[in-house]
Amino acid sequence: MDSDYNIRQLGSDDWQLFREMRLRAVTEFSNYFLDNAANCAARDEAFWRDMLTNKDCAIFGLFDGDTHIGITGAFRWKESREDTVILGMSYLVKDYRGRGLSRLFYEARINWAKEQEGINRITVSHREENAASKAANQNFGFTYYETGEVTFGDGSTGQDIRYELKI
Numbered sequence: 001m002d003s004d005y006n007i008r009q010l011g012s013d014d015w016q017l018f019r020e021m022r023l024r025a026v027t028e029f030s031n032y033f034l035d036n037a038a039n040c041a042a043r044d045e046a047f048w049r050d051m052l053t054n055k056d057c058a059i060f061g062l063f064d065g066d067t068h069i070g071i072t073g074a075f076r077w078k079e080s081r082e083d084t085v086i087l088g089m090s091y092l093v094k095d096y097r098g099r100g101l102s103r104l105f106y107e108a109r110i111n112w113a114k115e116q117e118g119i120n121r122i123t124v125s126h127r128e129e130n131a132a133s134k135a136a137n138q139n140f141g142f143t144y145y146e147t148g149e150v151t152f153g154d155g156s157t158g159q160d161i162r163y164e165l166k167i
Helices: 012-028 037-042 045-053 102-115 131-138
Strands: 005-009 057-064 067-077 084-092 121-127 143-151 157-166
Touching: 005 102, 012 037, 012 045, 012 057, 012 067, 012 084, 045 057, 057 102, 067 102, 084 102, 102 121, 102 131, 121 131, 131 157
Parallel strands: 084 121
Antiparallel strands: 005 057, 057 067, 067 084, 121 157, 143 157
């Protein structure tokens, strides 16, 4: 039932929650994320706190009551041809997958992007075979715009399928 789930932007004091969940994500899915466990584990407290206080990004935590069950992020991409927010870093604990909770991730990130001055485009991508990610972004009206090759956290390369939403 949705009433037990809540999503909120994490703040500086949540750095340990963020670090723990990010490390869990890149350990479990090093073939889907661009980062890896060794890099995450080596970062100090200041790095994690800075991520959570940077005005050009928002990191959200998803909770089932008081239990932290996921993270997701939205990041301004100033080098793009348009002022763009990139969605990424989404991870949901295994026992909670398949319940439609990615909807909460998308709603929070899209709302944050719309609140940012000058943003007119949101992008998201996924590894070619990640059907769940594709289905989630399609539910929010994202449209395909390109495919590119990337190196993932485990060192493998693959096709990164990219979508955009004009706002």
